[in-house]
Amino acid sequence: MSENTPQYVIAIDQGTTSSRAIVFDHDGNIVSVGQLEHEQIFPRAGWVEHDPEEIWTNVREVVGTALSKANLTRHDIAAVGITNQRETAVVWDKTTGKPVYNAIVWQDTRTQPIVNELAAEGGLDRFKDKTGLPLATYFSGTKIKWILDNVEGAREKAERGDLLFGNTDSWVIWNLTGGTNGGVHVTDVTNASRTLFMDLETLQWDDEILGIFGVPRSMMPEIKSSSEVYGTVAGSQLLRETPVAGILGDQQAATFGQAAFGKGAAKNTYGTGCFLIFNTGEEIVKSENGLITTVAYKLGDAAPVYALEGSIAVTGSLVQWLRDNLGMINSAPEIEQLAEKVEDNGGVYIVPAFSGLFAPYWRSDARGAIVGLTRFVNRNHIARAALEATAFQTREVLDAVNADSGVPLTELRVDGGMVANDALMQFQADILGVDVVRPEVIETTSLGAAYAAGLAVGYWNDTDELGRNWNEDKRWTPQMDQAEQDRQMRQWKKAVTKTFDWVDDDVK
Ligand SMILES: Nc1ncnc2c1ncn2[C@@H]1O[C@H](COP(=O)(O)OP(=O)(O)OP(=O)(O)O)[C@@H](O)[C@H]1O
Ligand SMILES: [Mg+2]
Numbered sequence: 001m002s003e004n005t006p007q008y009v010i011a012i013d014q015g016t017t018s019s020r021a022i023v024f025d026h027d028g029n030i031v032s033v034g035q036l037e038h039e040q041i042f043p044r045a046g047w048v049e050h051d052p053e054e055i056w057t058n059v060r061e062v063v064g065t066a067l068s069k070a071n072l073t074r075h076d077i078a079a080v081g082i083t084n085q086r087e088t089a090v091v092w093d094k095t096t097g098k099p100v101y102n103a104i105v106w107q108d109t110r111t112q113p114i115v116n117e118l119a120a121e122g123g124l125d126r127f128k129d130k131t132g133l134p135l136a137t138y139f140s141g142t143k144i145k146w147i148l149d150n151v152e153g154a155r156e157k158a159e160r161g162d163l164l165f166g167n168t169d170s171w172v173i174w175n176l177t178g179g180t181n182g183g184v185h186v187t188d189v190t191n192a193s194r195t196l197f198m199d200l201e202t203l204q205w206d207d208e209i210l211g212i213f214g215v216p217r218s219m220m221p222e223i224k225s226s227s228e229v230y231g232t233v234a235g236s237q238l239l240r241e242t243p244v245a246g247i248l249g250d251q252q253a254a255t256f257g258q259a260a261f262g263k264g265a266a267k268n269t270y271g272t273g274c275f276l277i278f279n280t281g282e283e284i285v286k287s288e289n290g291l292i293t294t295v296a297y298k299l300g301d302a303a304p305v306y307a308l309e310g311s312i313a314v315t316g317s318l319v320q321w322l323r324d325n326l327g328m329i330n331s332a333p334e335i336e337q338l339a340e341k342v343e344d345n346g347g348v349y350i351v352p353a354f355s356g357l358f359a360p361y362w363r364s365d366a367r368g369a370i371v372g373l374t375r376f377v378n379r380n381h382i383a384r385a386a387l388e389a390t391a392f393q394t395r396e397v398l399d400a401v402n403a404d405s406g407v408p409l410t411e412l413r414v415d416g417g418m419v420a421n422d423a424l425m426q427f428q429a430d431i432l433g434v435d436v437v438r439p440e441v442i443e444t445t446s447l448g449a450a451y452a453a454g455l456a457v458g459y460w461n462d463t464d465e466l467g468r469n470w471n472e473d474k475r476w477t478p479q480m481d482q483a484e485q486d487r488q489m490r491q492w493k494k495a496v497t498k499t500f501d502w503v504d505d506d507v508k
Contacts, residue, residue, distance in 0.1 A: 006078040009454040010066065010239070011446035012059055014084040014168045015250060016105065016272045017320075019058045021066040022446040023077075026459070028469035030443060032072075034065025041102060046109040046355070049102035052090045055168060056175050064238055074239045079229075080176070081246030081453030083253035083445050084169040086194045089143035091219070092171070093157065094164050097180045101151045103168065104143040107273075107313060107355045111142035112364055112503075114149075118142075118212070124362070127209055130199050132284070132293030134362050137355070138311070140167060141196035145213050158216050165219040167191045169247050176244060178234035186230050187221040188247035189304060193295040198223065200284050200293060203304060225298040226252070227452040246452030250445045251275040251309065252296055256452060257444030258413050259470040261305075261463045266401065266409055269445070270418035272320075273358075274312040274394055278401045278409075281305060289400035290360025299455060299463075308404055310359040310397030314352035314368075315390040316418050321352075322386055328379055336421050338383035346381035347372040349495035350389045357499065360400040366499040372491075390418065391428040392492040398432060411435040415444040430480035431488060440473045 008031060013020040018038065023031040036058040041049040067073065087106035092099045104110070115135050119126070124135045133139055144165050148155045157163050166174065169191050174183035192198040192205075197213070197220070199206045205220050224230060226248050233239040248256055251269060255277045258267040263281030268274060279296055284306050286293055296307035319335050322328045329335050349371050351357075356364035370382070402408040411434050419425060419438050429436040441447055454460045480488075 011449040021062040032070035034062030048105040079245040079453035081449030083449035086249040177231040184231040190249040190252040245456035253448030256448030270416040348385040367502040429476035
């Protein structure tokens with residue numbers, strides 16, 4: 001590259017607990033990071049909200065931090081990529097730029113009555129053929145309907161064409177490119193595939209489903225590929241005139257950042273929740289084992305690449321719950337010290353069905369349980385059981401992937417905040433019976449978004465080049481014997497059944 005060519009790409013990762021901006025160099029190494037957490041708003045049991053304006057303020061601030069830490073200006077940045085918490089629904093007024101309600105977060109279960117109502121005709125799988133998804137509170141669709149049904153004046157405004165919907169990718173890009181002053185209203189195929197409204201084959205909104213939900217098409221963003229120039233940053237901002245050129249939902253971004261481009265490649269990301277994605281190439285595979293079908297990515301005009309996904313709602317957030325709600329630890333990494341004080345879980349299993357159970361069960365009537373308690377059990381066992389819950393849930397999802405694909409995975413690429421935890425990763429390898437492999441860059445979510453944006457502007461040439469940036473950092477090999485593995489899984493599955501059927505119709 002010549003001297004005048006920008007040397008870096010920046011990714012904005014608008015996550016569930018924080019927003020990050022990360023500058024990457026051409027080798028895919030981290031140059032600088034800005035990060036800010038935002039408030040988790042829990043108005044009632046089962047409700048989870050974010051303030052979209054706080055998120056947008058934080059995004060601008062973390063971009064500034066990342067640039068200034070590395071002494072960079074917009075002239076050093078070739079492109080901006082966006083990745084985001086998926087399914088979280090923001091509805092805003094395009095004439096004022098203000099959200100009409102807080103963002104309803106993917107974990108929120110308030111729309112269960114809407115799910116039941118829609119499932120009364122055709123069952124939970126009525127949209128599965130077209131969208132790849134079961135009807136569940138998880139996806140954006142019922143959240144948008146809830147806002148239109150419950151926020152005063154929202155439906156009228158939406159029907160007048162004044163309201164816009166987006167996952168947080170769309171909200172950030174609309175603001176980044178000018179907001180009320182010419183902001184572009186777009187999303188990419190991966191985010192669109194999490195709404196319950198996109199046809200997986202045509203990659204367009206489905207008017208029939210939109211009609212059934214009563215959501216005006218004018219609210220919906222234009223569906224674009226994951227890698228193309230959508231617009232440029234507005235004149236009033238630090239990155240002005242820089243092309244915004246990549247969008248990937250966070251889990252798809254992590255898949256991309258792990259260079260899991262080929263059919264049969266897979267990764268598992270351990271963050272707030274855990275999400276295992278298995279690349280199925282250009283084929284749309286329908287799961288028979290509780291996985292969902294989603295778009296992995298689409299690069300410009302090239303054919304889309306699809307995936308099977310095992311979504312687990314609660315993993316790292318169980319650690320946060322021990323920290324924030326029980327006060328058992330002061331920081332997430334402290335859990336490792338507690339867990340190491342005991343040899344095993346003392347017979348305790350924690351099934352963190354805080355938002356019901358996602359893959360492979362899809363049981364919205366489940367709620368969390370701690371089982372196997374005896375007078376022997378202490379906080380160290382609880383800490384250990386909390387970590388193990390992540391590994392057991394992942395094993396169940398991996399079993400589903402193996403059953404659907406017919407070809408068992410021989411190793412698992414991992415990333416996300418929890419993979420810093422050695423004890424957890426060893427237990428994960430033990431309980432899976434396959435190697436667990438961590439790359440040097442575990443911020444794969446941001447890296448994937450940077451890659452998508454960089455590809456669109458020619459900063460990188462092709463996915464082969466990206467694949468060469470991937471380097472192994474650490475590998476954990478299974479050490480547990482088969483009988484113990486089987487015993488643990490039997491106990492875990494029994495624990496899971498104890499969470500079923502908890503929510504009755506009159507539960508508040
Ligand atoms: N050493 C550790 N042991 C266990 N859990 C940890 C450890 N360090 C971090 N975590 C957990 O990892 C999660 C943070 O990981 P990460 O930053 O990848 O999350 P994330 O899912 O990207 O966040 P977001 O949802 O905001 O995108 C937190 O839930 C935290 O509790
Ligand atoms: Mg994340």
